[in-house]
Amino acid sequence: MKIKQLGLTLVEVLITLALGAILMTTVVSVYISGLSTNAQLRESSRLLEDSVFVTSQFTEEFEMAGYFARLDDYMAATPAAVPDVCSSSWVASVATLEQKMAVPISGYNDVASGFSCQGVTVLAGTDVVVVARRSTEDAVTLDSNTFYLQASPINYVLDSGANASNFDLNDYATGSPLALGAFLVNIYLVDASDSILKRLRLEGANFVLEPLVENIEAFEVDYGVDRSNDGAPSDTSVGADDAYVSILATVADWQDVTAIQAYVLLRSEEAVAKQTDTRRYFMGKAGYFGPYSDQFKRRLVVGNVKLTNIAMRRQ
Structure with missing residues (x-):
């Protein structure tokens, strides 16, 4: 009498293990990809929040200068x-x-x-x-x-x-x-x-x-000079026919500033996998920054603010 054997053959076991390994690799890959995506979203969200805060802070402060x-x-x-x-x-x-x-x-x-x-x-x-x-x-x-x-x-x-x-x-x-x-x-x-x-x-x-x-890569400021005394930045010999300059020397020149162009380059707190920052960031008179060629995310915040309390006295 033949006895019927129960269980799996060696070939079946090997096939099962192979399929399980493939499935596990897929799950792990999806999990790691999800972590990377989540990290990118988290860092992007933080950069966005910081950029909104910087814009609000500088807008309020510079508008009130000279009040x-x-x-x-x-x-x-x-x-x-x-x-x-x-x-x-x-x-x-x-x-x-x-x-x-x-x-x-x-x-x-x-x-x-x-x-x-x-x-x-x-x-x-x-x-x-x-x-x-x-x-x-x-x-x-x-x-x-x-x-x-x-x-x-x-x-x-x-x-x-x-x-x-x-x-x-x-x-x-x-x-x-x-x-x-x-x-x-x-x-x-x-x-x-x-x-x-x-x-x-x-x-x-x-x-x-x-x-x-936190995590400021660069902070640059250009100043809009009003030479026509109408409250708005205009061509000026101080800046070689440019209304905006990076620095001024005399008291009279500083008193002619009626606007500010501020550039803030924010960097993520953590490096983000599968990303390389190859961009160049234009920051006014200071020129271009980058590429940094690393795995950090960056966001450039640019704000042009009229110094309302100074400019309005000239209008």
């Missing part, structure tokens, strides 16, 4: 030289803030390695922008260490909260005291230690460092 409440003539204390706010010897005082008030926008171009601004080492080759303005929020109570501005169309008082009695300007129509607002000086730079775009914000007599956006 000094109701004051028409803010150049009364025009200094002989551009205030070097980044210098370690620069200290906030009524005199130095009045000088910065007369030059509400200024900057440093393509800084050298080791350049320091108020104790922060700036990433070499990037730019630094300094903005002066009054806060849009009226002060309710005064801090003795903070500087405030009270202004009418023809006069102003700039002093610390410790001298509250000096703020004696009244509204012409009602006779009530005019509102006060904190005097702001904000410095935008890229920290060399961590490649983070940061803001140095004047608080009292000192600067407070605030991180804004």
